[in-house]
Amino acid sequence: AQSVAQPEDQVNVAEGNPLTVKCTYSVSGNPYLFWYVQYPNRGLQFLLKYITGDNLVKGSYGFEAEFNKSQTSFHLKKPSALVSDSALYFCAVRDSNAGGTSYGKLTFGQGTILTVHP
Amino acid sequence: DGGITQSPKYLFRKEGQNVTLSCEQNLNHDAMYWYRQDPGQGLRLIYYSQIVNDFQKGDIAEGYSVSREKKESFPLTVTSAQKNPTAFYLCASSVETGGYGSPLHFGNGTRLTVT
Numbered sequence: 001a002q003s004v005a006q007p008e009d010q011v012n013v014a015e016g017n018p019l020t021v022k023c024t025y026s027v028s029g030n031p032y033l034f035w036y037v038q039y040p041n042r043g044l045q046f047l048l049k050y051i052t053g054d055n056l057v058k059g060s061y062g063f064e065a066e067f068n069k070s071q072t073s074f075h076l077k078k079p080s081a082l083v084s085d086s087a088l089y090f091c092a093v094r095d096s097n098a099g100g101t102s103y104g105k106l107t108f109g110q111g112t113i114l115t116v117h118p
Numbered sequence: 119d120g121g122i123t124q125s126p127k128y129l130f131r132k133e134g135q136n137v138t139l140s141c142e143q144n145l146n147h148d149a150m151y152w153y154r155q156d157p158g159q160g161l162r163l164i165y166y167s168q169i170v171n172d173f174q175k176g177d178i179a180e181g182y183s184v185s186r187e188k189k190e191s192f193p194l195t196v197t198s199a200q201k202n203p204t205a206f207y208l209c210a211s212s213v214e215t216g217g218y219g220s221p222l223h224f225g226n227g228t229r230l231t232v233t
Contacts, residue, residue: 043224
């Protein structure tokens, strides 16, 4: 079974400081990894994904994520946080070995609330 | 602009009543999904559909039903059999059926309150 863990329910950073939101995963095959952001009472917005290739993936709004196969992690990072980055962040994974189905189930983590203080 | 429209944004129902949540997309996506979001629990998959006239149960399908008569539409009915229906419901779509690298595009959700 595939799973995602976001070990921190909340992350607090000061504006201008770097931020990291942590994610670890478990899959039987190769992972396809995604980060989404959610603002209050809105749907999720796609930020970035890792499928294959470079371990450092760049996405929207200056976010990037680093894929680490040995640590089974896919942490979200930003060099300089903005107050407007404050939101709920979700990590998600799909297993390349989806068995006999043609649908690759997307499993979400519990979410991490990011608060950026002025 | 292309996107996913969920309506209504807020929905209130009495216990024992069925209610249908609307989801329409104009992205020409094949696959559509319904998720339920509860505080601290992430997103849980209710149903998904890879193609018109076909759909599959997700992890928490009990008490829910769906239809996929048109590519653009994937309505979700919350029946009286669903024991804890109060939640935030999110509809999503993706461009590729079984496309593992394809991200999901989400609507802005419907908040259902059942009293």
